[in-house]
Amino acid sequence: MPRNDGAQRDHGVEPSRALQDAVDPCAPLSSETVYTGRIWNVVTESFAFPHSDEPLVRDYIDHTGAVSVVVLDEQQRILLQRQYRHPVGMRLWEIPAGLLDVDGEPALEAARRELAEEADLAAETWHVLTDFFNTPGYSSEAQRVFLARGLSEVPEHERHLRTDEEADMQSAWVPLDEAVGLVLEGRLHNPSAVVGILAAHAAAATGFAGLRPADSPWDEHPRLRP
The missing domain is CATH 3.90.79.10 (Nucleoside Triphosphate Pyrophosphohydrolase)
Known part of the structure; x- marks a missing residue:
């Protein structure tokens, strides 16, 4: 029987000191500003994603920061x-x-x-x-x-x-x-x-x-x- 001492198993997660967000943008296949605002715009872009057979389309707020x-x-x-x-x-x-x-x-x-x-x-x-x-899912x-x-x-x-x-x-x-x-x-x-x-x-x-x-x-x- 395997010993169960409560230790967490490694499921391929990197050690915490190695974790870092990576700049790795998917190049847009198309890009269109669909709304121009006083402070920020709304953009629609399509891009190829490795795990999708079809291009993905996303709307997002193009923000100055x-x-x-x-x-x-x-x-x-x-x-x-x-x-x-x-x-x-x-x-x-x-x-x-x-x-x-x-x-x-x-x-x-x-x-x-x-x-x-x-x-x-x-x-x-x-x-x-x-x-x-602030809200990376849409901005x-x-x-x-x-x-x-x-x-x-x-x-x-x-x-x-x-x-x-x-x-x-x-x-x-x-x-x-x-x-x-x-x-x-x-x-x-x-x-x-x-x-x-x-x-x-x-x-x-x-x-x-x-x-x-x-x-x-x-x-x-x-x-x-x-």
């Missing part, structure tokens, strides 16, 4: 801001974030700009905290989450005039441990906030050792690939 910022002060508190989001009909607690919608603007500079515009803050120390795709949106520390206020005469949904944003400084609790209790729902809070909490446990430089390449972003 975005950046967001985990802002930590000296007391290990994270800045959260409440903003109205019409598609879900909710006011969500989020971290400062914005689109990569300025041609040629590096992701780090976009993050600096968004931090100043949304929070009236500048930061001395920047790192890449993590990267993720090309890639998001880079930065960690910003060493904070200072933007002079009042240089501050951005916030309008539309940003006009009545509220801000709160929340201890990082408490913010994790808010995520796990289902009280926070914004994806960049959820990802950023959990990533920052994990990074804090190591003293933020091993974080990537703020200007690290971002080749996974569909629009930034070599």
Whole structure:
């Protein structure tokens, strides 16, 4: 009889240290923009896939990408801001974030700009905290989450005039441990906030050792690939 000691069997899964998402696009056989929006477009593409006898057809949102910022002060508190989001009909607690919608603007500079515009803050120390795709099943949106520390206020005469949904944003400084609790209790729902809070909490446990430089390449972003 084989010994059953509860050990997990290897089913061909790579060791965790070897796991990495791979850039491996299927070249489109056809591509058509079927909707042109103010911020993003909808594209229909067909492509050959190795396990399908016929070309596959997919619609997806062609997105510019975005950046967001985990802002930590000296007391290990994270800045959260409440903003109205019409598609879900909710006011969500989020971290400062914005689109990569300025041609040629590096992701780090976009993050600096968004931090100043949304929070009236500048930061001395920047790192890449993590990267993720927001909804890869139907959108090309890639998001880079930065960690910003060493904070200072933007002079009042240089501050951005916030309008539309940003006009009545509220801000709160929340201890990082408490913010994790808010995520796990289902009280926070914004994806960049959820990802950023959990990533920052994990990074804090190591003293933020091993974080990537703020200007690290971002080749996974569909629009930034070599």
